[in-house]
Amino acid sequence: MIEVKNVEKSFKEDGGVRQVLYNINAKFYDGKTNLIIGQSGSGKTVLVKNIVGLFKPDVGQILYDGRDITVMDRKQLKALRNEIGMLFQGSALFDSETVLGNVIFPLKMFSKMSAEEQRERAQFCIDRVNLTGSENKYPSELSGGMQKRAAIARAIALNPRYLFCDEPNSGLDPKTSIVIDELLSDITHEYGITTIINTHDMNSVMGIGENIVFINKGHVGWIGNKEEIYNVDNDDLNNFVYATDLFRDVRKYRREHGYTPTKVV
C-alpha cells in the first residue's frame, strides 16, 4: 500500500511562489486500480511525480508499505525504484530501440538473468500485452495504442510492486482506451500490484475505478469508488464527472432507478 500523508508542494515562479498541492492525504491499495482524477491543472501530475520521487514534497510523507520515500538516501531510492514501473503519458519508449529492446532494457540493467532468460521474460511481457509479432518494430512504426502496450510491457518486465500510469488513455480512441484500461486492471489483479492511474477520462473512472481520489485545485476533493461517484453531493466533483451529456443521462437514469447521494467526504 502507498500512503500519502499531509503532502504539500509549491514551485518558485517569477515574482513569487505558487502552491500546487495542499495537505494531501490519501491511501492507494494493493491489488486495486487506484485512480487520481481531476481537471487539467488541478495538480494530479504533480502529485504523481511527488509519489514516485521525481519531485520532493515541501511537507509530508509518502510511505511505500511503511518506507518513507521523502527521507530515503540515494541507495534506498534506487532499490525502491526497482520495484516501480511507470507508464508515461507519451509512452516514453526509447526511439532508438525496438519493442523488444525497450522491454528487455530494464532486465539488462537490473536483473541477474542470462541473456536467454531475459529474452524469454521480455517475450512473455510482450505476449501479455498482445503485441506478439511487433518485437522488431521501432516505436515510430507503432500506433498510439501499441506504443502504450509496449510501455506497459516494459513497465511490468521487472515484476514491479507498484505501477504508475500518467494519463494512459491520452490521445487514444475510446475503444483502444478500453483495451488499455482492461489490460491495466487485469495486470493489477493478476499480480496484486499497487496501481495508481492519473486520468481525467471518465470512461476509465467508471470502468476500472476501484479507489478514486479526486483532486480539486490542489486539495483532495473526494475519495471513493466508481459506484459511489455517481451519487455524490459535491459540486466540484459533479461539475467534473457530469461535464458531458452522456454522464448526465447516466446519473438521471440511476437516480430514477433508486440510487441516492452518498455523504460528502
Next chain:
Amino acid sequence: MILTNSLNQFGDYCLFLWRTFSIPEKWREFFKRYLNEISKLGIDSIPLIIIVSLFIGSLCTILIKLNITNPLMPRYAVGMTTREIILLEFSSSILCLILSGKIGSNIASEIGTMRVTEQIDALDIMGINSANYLVMPKITGLVTIMPFMVIICMGTSLLGGYLICILTGIISTDTYIYGIQTMFIEWYVWFALIKSLFFAFIISSVSAYYGYTVQGGSTDVGKASTDAVVMSNIMILLVDVILTKLMLQ
C-alpha cells in the same frame, strides 16, 4: 542579476557533471554505448573534417602566397606558415568550433528530445542515473576520438595546400614540401592534441547539459541546441586563450 544567473547555471553544470561522472550501472552497457558514440560523433564527422580541411589548407596556401610579396622572404615560407597556422590554430580550435556546430547540436537535440518526451524521466524512474547513462559515453567517446580527428585534419589540410600547388602552380610542390618541413616544432602537434581534449570535453559536456536541462517542447529543444553551440564556442575560445598562454609562453 545576470551574474547571479550565470553563477547559478555554472553551479548547476558542476552538479550535472558530478552526477555524470559516477560508476556506470553496467560496464558492458557503458562500453557498448561508448563505442557507439565514438562511431556516431567521431567517425561520422570524418567526411566533414576532410572536406573542410582540404579547402582551408588550400585557402591558407593561396592567401599566404598572395600576401608574401617581399622578395627577401623565401618562397618556402608559404608552406611553413601554412603548417604553423594549421598546427597551432586550425586543426584544434577552428576545427572544434566547426564540430561544435555539428556534434554539439546533435548531442543537445538528442538529449533534449529525450527530456521532453519523458524518456529521461523513464530512466530515472527505473533507478538508472540518466546523466551517467546518457552523457558519460558521449563525453568519453568524443574525448577519445577527438585527437584522431585533429590528426586527420592536420594531414588533410597540408594535403589541401599540396594539391593547390599542383593545380595552380603558385609555388612548386618541392618548395611547399620543403616549407612544411622547415623549422618544425614537434611540441606544436602535442599542443594541438592537448587542446583538442579540452575542447572535446567542452563540446560534449556543455551541449549535454543544455539538452538535459530543457524544459518545454520542441521549440525549447531548438533553442537549447542553439544555446549549446553558442556557449560551446565561447568556452572553446576562452579556454583556447588560456591554454595558449599557459602552454606556449
